[in-house]
Amino acid sequence: MDASSAYQDSLPTSSDALLAQLDDWGLEYVLHDHVPLRTVEEAKSVEAQMAVPGEKALRLKNLYLRDRKKRNYLVSLEQDREIDLKALGKALGVGNLSFGSADRVLENLGIRPGAVSPLAMVNGAEKGVIFHMDAAAQEADVIYMHPLVNDRTIAMPRAGLLAFFDRIGVSPHWLG
DSSP, X not given: XXXXXXXXXXXXXXXXXXXXHHHHTTOOOEEEEOSOOOSHHHHHHHHHHHOOTTOOEEEXXXXXXXXTTOOEEEEEEETTOOOOHHHXXXXXXXXXXEEOOHHHHHHHXXXXXXXXXXXXXXXXXXXXXXXXXXXXGGTOSEEEEOXXXXXXXXXXXXXXXXXXXXXXXXXXXXXX
């Protein structure tokens, strides 16, 4: 199975259920449907179709990582930010980091690789996943991210994303 909405009913929380929950909470977003996106490069190919002139937007790349003590991390960074896992582990104060397996992504975030986003913390919070987010999010007007599947992207105002985190009991650790 891939990470598209065609298989969302096999996830612990479907994309449709997440979007309905955002609606119930009164959180604003704009939904964009598109071809499945697996990489930042693929995402860049559709960004122009979603862009709003004058909008200070943050587009993310997301990493599901584990440390030697088997702690799980979701790290969401500006999509063009360079990543050095050794330096990132040092910045987080956790030592060496490695990428988590597809099975662990599903087990701990309730999604498949290719659909990783801050919204997966709807499942990750109860599994003890530690969330780190690029401090650039604090300056963005809107943040673009997948709603648990990779053939949809939502554009959510920063305040809405912060309200989402409050609703699910997540306090992001900000990375400068």
